[in-house]
Amino acid sequence: MIQHLLQVYWPEWNGERVKGPTGWNNTTHFIHNEQRRSVMRIYNTHRDKARIEFEFAVLDSLQQVPLSFKIPAPLPSASGDKMVRVQDGSDRYACLFAYIEGVRPEEGSTQAAYSFGEKTGELVNALAVCSIGMEPVYPPYFELLQSYPACSEAFILDFCKQPPMEFKDQIEALHILKEAYADICSRLESLKNLPQQLVHGDLNLSNLLVDAEHPHTVTALLDFEFCTRDVRAMEPAVVISGFLGIADERKAIQQFCEGFASRVRLNAEEIAAIPVLMRLRMVDVFLHFLSRYREGTDESQVLREQVDMLAAGFKRMESSQKWLDDMLFQYLM
Numbered sequence: 001m002i003q004h005l006l007q008v009y010w011p012e013w014n015g016e017r018v019k020g021p022t023g024w025n026n027t028t029h030f031i032h033n034e035q036r037r038s039v040m041r042i043y044n045t046h047r048d049k050a051r052i053e054f055e056f057a058v059l060d061s062l063q064q065v066p067l068s069f070k071i072p073a074p075l076p077s078a079s080g081d082k083m084v085r086v087q088d089g090s091d092r093y094a095c096l097f098a099y100i101e102g103v104r105p106e107e108g109s110t111q112a113a114y115s116f117g118e119k120t121g122e123l124v125n126a127l128a129v130c131s132i133g134m135e136p137v138y139p140p141y142f143e144l145l146q147s148y149p150a151c152s153e154a155f156i157l158d159f160c161k162q163p164p165m166e167f168k169d170q171i172e173a174l175h176i177l178k179e180a181y182a183d184i185c186s187r188l189e190s191l192k193n194l195p196q197q198l199v200h201g202d203l204n205l206s207n208l209l210v211d212a213e214h215p216h217t218v219t220a221l222l223d224f225e226f227c228t229r230d231v232r233a234m235e236p237a238v239v240i241s242g243f244l245g246i247a248d249e250r251k252a253i254q255q256f257c258e259g260f261a262s263r264v265r266l267n268a269e270e271i272a273a274i275p276v277l278m279r280l281r282m283v284d285v286f287l288h289f290l291s292r293y294r295e296g297t298d299e300s301q302v303l304r305e306q307v308d309m310l311a312a313g314f315k316r317m318e319s320s321q322k323w324l325d326d327m328l329f330q331y332l333m
Contacts, residue, residue, distance in 0.1 A: 001088055002029050002040060009077035009084050010096050013038045021104075021206075024292075025225065030099070037099035038075060043225075045297070047091045051137045051225070052083050058198065058227045061130040069119050070209075070220035073098045102209025102219040110252040112210045115218040116239065117259025120203055123221060124235050124264050127198040140230035141201070141280050142191040144184065150291045156181060159290065166300045173311035177286050180314050184283045187276055194231040194270055201226040203235065204242040233270040236260055236332075237277035244278075244316050250323065257331035271332050275324060279317060286310050 006014040015033025029040040043052065056074055063073070074082040075096040086092045105112055139147050160178035163171065202223060209220040236257070243252045286306065293303040317324075 001086065005040070005084065005086065005094055006031065009079065009081075010038075010075065011078060013075065013096060031096075039097045039099055040094060041097060042086060042092055042094045044092060047093070048137065049083065049093065052093055052095065054132070054134050054137050055224050055227060056082055057132050057134050058127075058130060058224055061132055062126055065126040065129065067126060068122060069218060070100045070102075072100070072222060072224065100209060100220045100222075101212075103212045103215075105205050105208065105210050105215060107205065108246040109205065109215070110243075110246070110248050110255070111216045112208070112218050113243070113252040113255035114259040115210075115216060116203075116208065117236075117256040117261075118263055119208075119218045119221055119259075120235060120239060120256075121260040121263025123200060123203075124197075124232060127200070127227075128232075130198055132198070136198075136228040138201070138226050138228040140196075140228055141234055141277070141284055142188050142231065144188060144280065144284060144287070147284070148287045148291045150294050151287055153185070155294075156287070156290065164300075167304065167307070170304065170307050170311075173307050176311040176314050177283070177307065180279055181283050181286070184276070184280050187280075191231060191273065191276065191280070194233060194273055195267075196229055197232050198227060199230045199232065199235045200224060201228055201230060201234065201238065203239050231270075231273075231277070233266055233274055234277050234281075236266075237274045238281050240274065241278040241281050241313075244313060244320065249320075250327070253324070254327055254331060257327065261332050266332050268329075268333070271328050272325075274328055274332075275317065275321065279314070282310050282313055282317075 002017050013031055013036065015031050018030045020028035020030050020039065025045045027042045027044060031038045031040060059072055059074065062071055075098060076082050077084055083093045083095045086094050157178060160174040163174055167174065200221070203221065207221065207223045208218050209222065211217045211219050239256060240253055243249050243256065246252065289298065289303050289306040292298040293300060
C-alpha cells in the first residue's frame with residue numbers, strides 16, 4: 001500500500017520504507033532513498049479532509065514566521081495535492097512530509113525541559129500572529145461538553161457509578177474521575193474569559209525532537225493535527241501535566257517554566273488557571289478514550305489503562321497543589 005502511494009503520488013520520493021512510531025491517531029513510515037528522506041503519515045481515526053486542511057494552513061502560515069526550530073513541511077504530490085486517499089477501502093488520508101533531523105527524547109527525560117519551555121513560548125508568540133483565513137475544526141478544550149457526542153453527561157456519570165463488568169474493580173479510580181469531571185464542568189464558563197489564540201494543544205515529549213548530540217536542545221515541534229483556537233494558558237498547562245509523575249518532576253516543571261517565561265509572560269489570572277486547565281486536559285483524555293471504547297475503536301484494556309493512569313494523575317495533582325501553585329507564580333509571572 002505504501003509503495004503504491006509513493007509510486008503514484010510521490011514517485012521521486014520512493015525508496016526504502018521503515019515503519020515509524022504508531023500513535024493513537026496516526027501511523028508513520030520513514031522513506032529513504034539516495035537523494036532524500038521523507039515521512040509518510042496516515043491518519044487513522046478520521047476521514048475528515050477539513051481537519052487536515054486546517055492543520056496544513058497553520059503550518060503554511062508558520063513557515064512565514066522566523067522560528068529557531070523546525071516544524072512539519074507537507075510535500076505536494078505529483079498532482080499538486082498535499083493529501084491523498086488511501087486506496088484500501090478505508091477512505092483514510094495519507095500525506096508526505098520532509099524529514100526533520102533529530103531524535104525523540106527518552107521517555108521521562110528532563111534534559112530538554114528548559115529548551116522545551118523556550119520553544120513552546122516561541123510557538124505561542126508565532127501562533128498569536130498567524131493569519132489562517134479558516135475556522136478551526138477542532139473545538140477548544142473548554143467546550144468539553146460539546147466535544148464528545150458519544151458520551152453524554154448522563155452516560156459518563158452512570159458509567160463511573162455503575163461501570164460494566166470489566167471495569168468493576170476500578171470503581172475507586174472511576175469515582176475520582178467522576179468527581180474531577182463534575183468539578184471541571186462547573187468551571188468551564190469561567191475559563192472562556194482567559195486570553196485566547198491559536199494553540200498547538202498537544203505538546204508533549206512524543207511530539208518533539210532533540211539534537212542527537214545535544215539532547216538538551218529541542219530542534220523540532222511536531223504533530224499540529226489538534227491545533228485550534230483556545231485559551232493561551234492551555235499550551236503550558238498541557239506540557240506541565242505531562243511532566244507530573246516523572247522522576248525529577250519539580251526540576252522539569254521549574255526548568256520548563258523558566259524557559260517559557262523567557263519568551264512569554266502570562267498574567268496572574270492565567271497562571272492561577274493552569275492547575276484547572278491541567279485537570280481539564282486530563283478529563284478530556286478520559287472522555288477521548290471513553291468515546292473510543294464506546295464506539296468500538298479500542299478494547300476495554302486500553303480504557304482500563306487510561307483510567308488507572310488518570311486517577312493516579314489526579315491524586316498527584318492533589319498532593320502537588322501547594323508547591324505547583326508556588327512554582328507557577330514564581331517562574332511564570
